Amino acid sequence: MIESITALDLSILDFIRNTLSSPVADIIMKCLTYSIExxxxxILVFIVMMFVKKMRKTGFAVMGAxxxxxxxGELILKHIVCRPRPFVVNSAIxxxxxxxxxxxxxxSHTATCFAMATAIYLFHxxxxxxxxxxxxxxxxxxxxLYVHYPSDVFGGVILGICCGIGATALVKLICKKTENQRESEAEQKEQ
Incomplete structure (x- = not known):
């Protein structure tokens, strides 16, 4: 089963490399991949959002996600699965x-981006x-860039969306509890 998934993954990567590769695409893909390194x-999105009052909750959700x-992803799943990268398996690349x-x-690049996107989407x-x-x-x-299989990317999408949903739910829960506490304190002061 794992070998057939890897074979399918490698055929997709080879198709991408053989049909879409170009010097201009190389530059664009490097820039995209390094943007989330x-x-x-x-971190940039979090910092910017901290300066915009309406975006602070979103910023905390982005950072939590x-x-x-x-x-x-990085500290648990990667060390459980231990899957070698495609350029290691296909050393001719x-x-x-x-x-x-x-x-x-x-x-992790994919998971981070989708976690960030999900947190942002759930607020804006x-x-x-x-x-x-x-x-x-x-x-x-x-x-x-031949550094991840399609199934790695799919796993990253799922992980990222789940982390984005979880972090957003936690931020909303904390904000609701904080608001309830402020309302309760305000009512006590009025009495």
Missing amino acids: YGAMA TLSVLLF DIIIKAPSGFSFPS KRLGIIAYIYASLVAFSRMY
């Missing part, structure tokens, strides 16, 4: 970026759609 985009991906270390499943639909487009492009870049 070390969670850079998520990103940290959840780090915990569940020369990748055009510095070879990433660590295991392949799930794609239009902005969330833009974030999902960005997340999808980053996810594709991971396959284009």
